[in-house]
Amino acid sequence: xxYRLTILFVALLGSFLSVYSQQTATSPKREMRAVWxxxxxxxDWPPRSSSPQEQKDAMIIMLDQLAENNINTVVFQIRPTADxxxxxxxxxxxxxxxxxxxLAPNPYYDPLEFVIQEAHKRFMEVHVWLNPYRVxxxxxxxxxxxxxxxxxxxxxxVEYGGKYYFNPGLDETRDFITKVVxxxxxxxxxxxxxxxDYFYPYPxxxxxxxxxxxxxxxxxxxxxxGDWRRNNVNMVIADIQRVIKNSKPWVDFGISPFGVWxxxxxxxxxxxxxxxxxxxxxxxxxxxxxRDGSIDYVVPQLYWEIGKTVADYAILVDWWSRNSxxxxxxxxxIPSSLGSGKAPAWKEPNEICRQLRLNKEHPHVxxxxxxxxxxxxxxxxxxNDSLKTDFYKYRAICPENPNVFGTASPxxxxxxxxxxxxxxxxxxxxxxxxxxxxxxxYVVYAFKGKEVGDFSNPANILTFTHENFIDLNGLxxxxxxxxxxxxxxxxRFRKESRMTYAVTRRL
Numbered sequence: 001x002x003y004r005l006t007i008l009f010v011a012l013l014g015s016f017l018s019v020y021s022q023q024t025a026t027s028p029k030r031e032m033r034a035v036w037x038x039x040x041x042x043x044d045w046p047p048r049s050s051s052p053q054e055q056k057d058a059m060i061i062m063l064d065q066l067a068e069n070n071i072n073t074v075v076f077q078i079r080p081t082a083d084x085x086x087x088x089x090x091x092x093x094x095x096x097x098x099x100x101x102x103l104a105p106n107p108y109y110d111p112l113e114f115v116i117q118e119a120h121k122r123f124m125e126v127h128v129w130l131n132p133y134r135v136x137x138x139x140x141x142x143x144x145x146x147x148x149x150x151x152x153x154x155x156x157x158v159e160y161g162g163k164y165y166f167n168p169g170l171d172e173t174r175d176f177i178t179k180v181v182x183x184x185x186x187x188x189x190x191x192x193x194x195x196x197d198y199f200y201p202y203p204x205x206x207x208x209x210x211x212x213x214x215x216x217x218x219x220x221x222x223x224x225x226g227d228w229r230r231n232n233v234n235m236v237i238a239d240i241q242r243v244i245k246n247s248k249p250w251v252d253f254g255i256s257p258f259g260v261w262x263x264x265x266x267x268x269x270x271x272x273x274x275x276x277x278x279x280x281x282x283x284x285x286x287x288x289x290x291r292d293g294s295i296d297y298v299v300p301q302l303y304w305e306i307g308k309t310v311a312d313y314a315i316l317v318d319w320w321s322r323n324s325x326x327x328x329x330x331x332x333x334i335p336s337s338l339g340s341g342k343a344p345a346w347k348e349p350n351e352i353c354r355q356l357r358l359n360k361e362h363p364h365v366x367x368x369x370x371x372x373x374x375x376x377x378x379x380x381x382x383x384n385d386s387l388k389t390d391f392y393k394y395r396a397i398c399p400e401n402p403n404v405f406g407t408a409s410p411x412x413x414x415x416x417x418x419x420x421x422x423x424x425x426x427x428x429x430x431x432x433x434x435x436x437x438x439x440x441x442y443v444v445y446a447f448k449g450k451e452v453g454d455f456s457n458p459a460n461i462l463t464f465t466h467e468n469f470i471d472l473n474g475l476x477x478x479x480x481x482x483x484x485x486x487x488x489x490x491x492r493f494r495k496e497s498r499m500t501y502a503v504t505r506r507l
C-alpha cells in the first residue's frame with residue numbers, strides 16, 4: 001500500500017514561539033499533581049495486620065486509581081517515627097509495616113523499592129517523605145526495637161508532650177539525620193526528598209521544649225533561644241540539600257510547611273492572618289531556605305477555606321505566590337475536609353475545585369499536593385470526576401527545577417511508522433544515556449492532519465512510554481486520516497529534548 005510520507009524539521013524552541021502562544025488547553029503541560037501516601041498510624045497504607053502480598057496489592061490498587069486521575073507524583077512516607085519502610089542499617093523496620101518495630105516483612109520485600117518500581121512504571125515520580133525529629137507518638141519505649149538508637153545513645157532524645165524527639169540542638173542529631181538522608185539518596189532511585197511541617201514540635205500550652213541544657217552548652221554564639229532553635233533547623237536543612245546534590249543533583253529537596261510563615265501583626269512582611277507561625281512556633285524559617293536555595297520547592301499546607309477569617313486561603317495563596325523566590329511553588333490541599341463539619345464552605349460546592357480555580361490566577365503556582373491518598377480517592381463531592389473532566393483532563397509532566405541546570409535529554413532519531421495490514425506501529429531509535437543519566441521516558445505527540453501543532457498543549461500528548469515504539473491501535477481518537485507524530489525524551493532533570501523530525505502518515 002502506497003503512502004505519503006512528509007518529513008518536517010522541528011527546530012529549536014525559538015522556532016515554536018508562535019505556536020506556543022496558541023495554548024488552548026484548560027490544564028498546563030507542566031504541572032505538579034501529587035498525593036501524599038501517609039504511613040504513620042497506617043493512615044493510607046499499609047492495611048493493618050496485612051501480609052506483604054496484601055500490602056503490594058493495596059499499593060497497586062492505589063497507584064492505579066491515582067493514575068486514572070492523571071496524578072504524576074506520590075509523596076511516600078518512609079520514615080514516620082525514626083523508623084524505616086525500606087531496608088536500613090541505621091533505623092529499625094517500622095511497626096506500621098509489620099506491627100512490631102524492627103521486624104522485617106516476611107516473606108521479605110523492600111516497600112520503597114516496590115513503590116519506586118510500580119510508580120515509575122506508571123510515569124509517576126516518587127518523593128520520599130521523612131520526618132526529621134519525631135521518634136514516637138507516645139511514651140511507650142517498650143515498643144521500640146532493641147536495636148533502636150534510643151537505647152544506644154539516650155542523650156540524643158528528649159520527651160515533650162508525651163512523645164519523644166531527637167534534640168535538634170545537638171550536632172550528633174544533625175549528623176545522624178543527614179546520614180539517613182545520604183543512605184536513602186545513594187541507594188534508591190528517588191525523584192525527590194520531602195519533609196512536612198514537623199520541625200520543632202507544635203507547642204504544648206504551658207510547657208517549654210526541653211532543650212535549655214543544649215542551648216547553654218552549645219550556644220554557637222546565640223543569646224536568643226528562638227534564633228538558636230531556628231539556626232539548628234537551618235543547619236540541618238542546608239546539610240540535607242548539600243548531601244542530596246552531591247549524590248544526585250536531579251533529586252529535589254522539598255518542604256511542606258504549615259501554611260503561615262508569620263502573621264502581619266508581628267512582621268510587616270507576614271501574611272494578613274492570625275494563626276500559629278512557622279518562624280516563631282515551629283522555628284522553621286521557610287523564607288530563608290527559599291532565598292538561600294536550601295530547598296527546591298515549597299508546598300505550604302493551605303488547609304483552610306476561601307474566606308476563613310483567621311487564615312483566608314485566598315490571602316495565603318497570594319502571599320506565597322509573592323514570596324516563593326523563584327522556587328517551585330505547589331499548594332497543599334486537603335480533600336479529606338470535603339463534606340466535613342469544619343465550616344459551611346466544605347459542604348458544597350466543592351471547595352477544592354474553587355481553590356484550584358483560584359490557583360490558576362497565580363502564575364507562580366505550579367501545581368498541588370493532596371493530603372492524603374484515601375481522602376483524595378473517595379471522590380467526595382465529585383472531586384475526582386472534576387479532575388478527570390476538567391483540571392486534570394490531560395496528562396502533565398512534572399515541572400522542571402528552575403535552579404538546577406542539568407543537561408538536556410538526547411533527541412530521538414529515525415522516527416518512522418510501520419504498517420502491517422491493520423496494525424500500525426510508531427518506532428524510533430532508542431536514546432542512549434547521556435553523561436551517565438538515564439532517560440525517564442519518551443513523550444509521543446500526535447496532531448490530526450499534516451502539520452505539527454501546539455507542543456505546549458497537553459491535549460496533543462498521545463502517550464508516554466519507556467519503550468522506543470508504540471502500537472498506535474486504540475490510541476488515536478479517529479481511525480482514518482492523516483496524523484503527524486513527534487517524539488521527545490524527558491530525563492531525570494525533567495528536561496525535554498529537542499523534538500524528532502516529524503512523520504506524517506495516512507492511517
